[in-house]
Amino acid sequence: MIEVQNLVRTFNSGDRTIKPVNDVSFVLEQGTLASIVGKSGSGKSTLLSLLGALDKPTSGDVVVNGVSLAGMPDAKLTEYRRRDIGFVFQQFNLIPNLSAVDNVMLPMEFAGVRKAARAQRAGELLEQVQLDPSKHGRRINRLSGGEQQRVAIARALANEPKLILADEPTGNLDEQTGDHIIELLSSLSRDHATTILVVTHDRALANKTDRRFRLQQGKLTEEPVRGRAVAANV
Amino acid sequence: MSVLARSVGNAFRNKVRTAAVVAVLAVAIGLALAMLVANQAVGAKVQELNASVGTVLTVNPAGGQGFEGGGEPLTTDQATTAAGVPNVSAVVGTSSLRLRNAAEAAAQAAAQTGQTGQTGPGGQAGQGGPGAQAAATLTTSLTAAVDAGTLGNRNQQANGTAGAAGTTQQPVRSLPITATGIGAGVDTTGKALNITQGSGLGDYTAASTAALLGTTLAEKNNLTVGSTFTINDQTYTVSGLFDAGTTFGNNAVFVTLPSAQALAGTPGELSSMIVTVNSMDNVATTKTALQTALGADKADVTQGQNLQTAVSSLDSVKNISFIAFVAALGTAGLIILLIMVMLVRERRREIGVLKAIGAPNRTIGLQFVLEALVLAALGSAVGAAIASFASGGIASALISSNTTTTTATTGRGFPGGQGGPFGGASQLLNSVTATASPGVIAGGIAAVFGVAIIGALVPALLTARIRPIEVLRGE
Numbered sequence: 001m002i003e004v005q006n007l008v009r010t011f012n013s014g015d016r017t018i019k020p021v022n023d024v025s026f027v028l029e030q031g032t033l034a035s036i037v038g039k040s041g042s043g044k045s046t047l048l049s050l051l052g053a054l055d056k057p058t059s060g061d062v063v064v065n066g067v068s069l070a071g072m073p074d075a076k077l078t079e080y081r082r083r084d085i086g087f088v089f090q091q092f093n094l095i096p097n098l099s100a101v102d103n104v105m106l107p108m109e110f111a112g113v114r115k116a117a118r119a120q121r122a123g124e125l126l127e128q129v130q131l132d133p134s135k136h137g138r139r140i141n142r143l144s145g146g147e148q149q150r151v152a153i154a155r156a157l158a159n160e161p162k163l164i165l166a167d168e169p170t171g172n173l174d175e176q177t178g179d180h181i182i183e184l185l186s187s188l189s190r191d192h193a194t195t196i197l198v199v200t201h202d203r204a205l206a207n208k209t210d211r212r213f214r215l216q217q218g219k220l221t222e223e224p225v226r227g228r229a230v231a232a233n234v
Numbered sequence: 235m236s237v238l239a240r241s242v243g244n245a246f247r248n249k250v251r252t253a254a255v256v257a258v259l260a261v262a263i264g265l266a267l268a269m270l271v272a273n274q275a276v277g278a279k280v281q282e283l284n285a286s287v288g289t290v291l292t293v294n295p296a297g298g299q300g301f302e303g304g305g306e307p308l309t310t311d312q313a314t315t316a317a318g319v320p321n322v323s324a325v326v327g328t329s330s331l332r333l334r335n336a337a338e339a340a341a342q343a344a345a346q347t348g349q350t351g352q353t354g355p356g357g358q359a360g361q362g363g364p365g366a367q368a369a370a371t372l373t374t375s376l377t378a379a380v381d382a383g384t385l386g387n388r389n390q391q392a393n394g395t396a397g398a399a400g401t402t403q404q405p406v407r408s409l410p411i412t413a414t415g416i417g418a419g420v421d422t423t424g425k426a427l428n429i430t431q432g433s434g435l436g437d438y439t440a441a442s443t444a445a446l447l448g449t450t451l452a453e454k455n456n457l458t459v460g461s462t463f464t465i466n467d468q469t470y471t472v473s474g475l476f477d478a479g480t481t482f483g484n485n486a487v488f489v490t491l492p493s494a495q496a497l498a499g500t501p502g503e504l505s506s507m508i509v510t511v512n513s514m515d516n517v518a519t520t521k522t523a524l525q526t527a528l529g530a531d532k533a534d535v536t537q538g539q540n541l542q543t544a545v546s547s548l549d550s551v552k553n554i555s556f557i558a559f560v561a562a563l564g565t566a567g568l569i570i571l572l573i574m575v576m577l578v579r580e581r582r583r584e585i586g587v588l589k590a591i592g593a594p595n596r597t598i599g600l601q602f603v604l605e606a607l608v609l610a611a612l613g614s615a616v617g618a619a620i621a622s623f624a625s626g627g628i629a630s631a632l633i634s635s636n637t638t639t640t641t642a643t644t645g646r647g648f649p650g651g652q653g654g655p656f657g658g659a660s661q662l663l664n665s666v667t668a669t670a671s672p673g674v675i676a677g678g679i680a681a682v683f684g685v686a687i688i689g690a691l692v693p694a695l696l697t698a699r700i701r702p703i704e705v706l707r708g709e
Binding site for chain 1 (some may be wrong): 236241243247263511583584587588589590591592593594595597613702703
């Protein structure tokens with residue numbers, strides 16, 4: 001379970017103070033597939049970075065399975081990211097001079113998975129995201145944007161994280177592949193109790209999630225998803 | 235893919251830049267290795283020179299120079315004083331004699347009797363050079379093994395023995411024979427006599443009628459072990475033959491020290507002292523102490539064969555090459571530092587990605603250190619090739635430059651020509667051979683890798699300060 005408590009993140013820009021995340025609180029049960037929608041620059045990526053321990057909040061706390069991230073030393077935060085978090089970045093952020101399979105193997109290498117095991121799992125994950133097997137060994141900079149996005153999703157799944165944070169995971173995919181990715185994320189949350197929080201402009205994707213939030217000027221509100229009631233724990 | 239494989243891949247990510255970095259590194263590393271090779275070669279030569287000079291100091295009367303010098307003779311009391319100087323392990327006295335063939339001397343005396351008023355300056359019955367006080371000249375039944383030749387005759391006339399104004403043709407003479415009374419079984423440079431036949435003189439500190447002859451002198455006079463000959467009508471028996479290695483050195487006789495002193499009529503006097511120091515490290519300090527104990531106006535203390543200047547000069551070359559090695563090594567380290575800092579700055583976002591997906595700081599740091607080592611390895615490979623070609627030339631240039639400086643400073647001409655004070659040293663310097671041995675190159679490359687690690691540590695530590703949020707920069 002992820003519990004976000006009065007999360008605030010401020011930045012100073014000249015003599016102005018910007019609050020992309022302003023007193024955000026919510027709770028996500030394990031296995032929830034949730035989405036955050038909002039305009040560009042509304043603070044969605046900042047909120048994801050705070051949940052994924054990429055950044056530290058100005059105030060407030062994120063509690064993951066009863067463990068507070070506030071005050072956690074850097075080494076522990078690294079371990080948290082390695083073990084519990086899977087990121088899908090908007091710009092993929094793959095290592096350009098490595099192959100697709102090497103990129104997927106990286107998080108497993110850091111987690112100490114043996115080479116043979118990680119090679120096998122990387123291949124399986126790339127198949128799950130429907131990357132042509134002939135492109136598994138191809139360098140990232142020789143893959144299309146959609147292919148890179150699928151590699152990024154496979155990398156996020158590598159260590160079977162408890163929480164997947166995805167920024168526009170279907171943004172560069174054609175409709176068919178996008179649907180497949182949505183189905184893949186849904187099955188992960190449903191069958192593996194993986195909590196998934198996606199930031200998206202894709203209304204179709206947002207409507208397929210269990211819960212939908214809107215971030216506007218740093219404030220988070222939950223919106224009803226068609227056919228579902230708004231959860232009471234926002 | 236392992237960290238190492240990733241580092242190798244990263245090193246070649248930008249091939250043009252990698253080639254440029256390797257080229258610059260190779261020059262610095264090549265220079266460092268060449269300097270190290272030169273340093274080792276010169277160091278080995280210094281050791282060789284020190285070994286050839288050994289731990290022997292020679293004490294001569296102040297103002298003395300072989301048979302031509304002046305000054306007061308050394309005494310056995312001074313030998314006792316020398317033996318008391320710290321670190322002196324042995325003192326051997328010598329007494330030098332010059333022997334002329336008795337028949338030849340008689341013929342010359344007869345010729346001079348008929349040339350009234352034509353005796354040259356300082357001439358004393360044709361037996362002594364001007365002011366010759368370091369050695370007495372005696373007659374012998376032996377005939378010298380070396381003919382005077384043009385140089386010998388010229389020298390004898392210059393020394394006034396033939397009479398400067400003489401108009402009568404002088405009889406052709408052979409060179410004098412060198413006879414040395416010695417207090418131990420060593421030659422005048424302190425080296426053990428190389429006795430090829432027979433035996434030594436037994437107790438070198440007691441009067442004896444035994445003598446050692448040089449091989450060529452014995453052959454010239456048809457003498458062998460057990461044969462006899464005379465010096466000043468005193469009969470001596472050949473107890474052994476020695477080989478000094480040179481024609482002049484083998485035209486010599488050794489007798490015990492008291493025998494020589496008795497022949498010369500100078501008991502208690504010494505021509506020189508051979509002082510052995512207990513360790514090579516103590517030679518310089520002992521030399522100073524010995525000079526002080528004996529008095530600079532009484533005795534000249536010299537080390538070996540005037541090689542000190544050569545050793546000193548080579549030491550300078552050694553120091554210069556070592557400083558240049560360290561400087562070139564430091565430059566290589568600085569190049570690696572700057573390149574790696576640049577790479578870290580360039581890859582901030584990528585480092586952020588690695589941190590975001592859980593890479594610990596040490597893994598990222600190690601990746602950059604290994605990348606630096608890959609560059610250093612490439613630079614070392616090319617640098618070693620450069621060093622193997624350039625080290626000889628650099629060593630020669632260093633030595634040449636240094637000796638030129640010495641010439642300009644001292645005005646004496648260090649390399650020296652024939653008869654110059656350091657002619658031998660010049661030959662020794664010219665014989666310095668800088669060979670890039672695998673051991674030296676390996677040692678140098680190990681130093682390069684050490685510097686590369688140090689140079690890469692700073693940027694590696696910088697990576698620890700990069701926060702994972704860098705991954706979102708620009709998103």
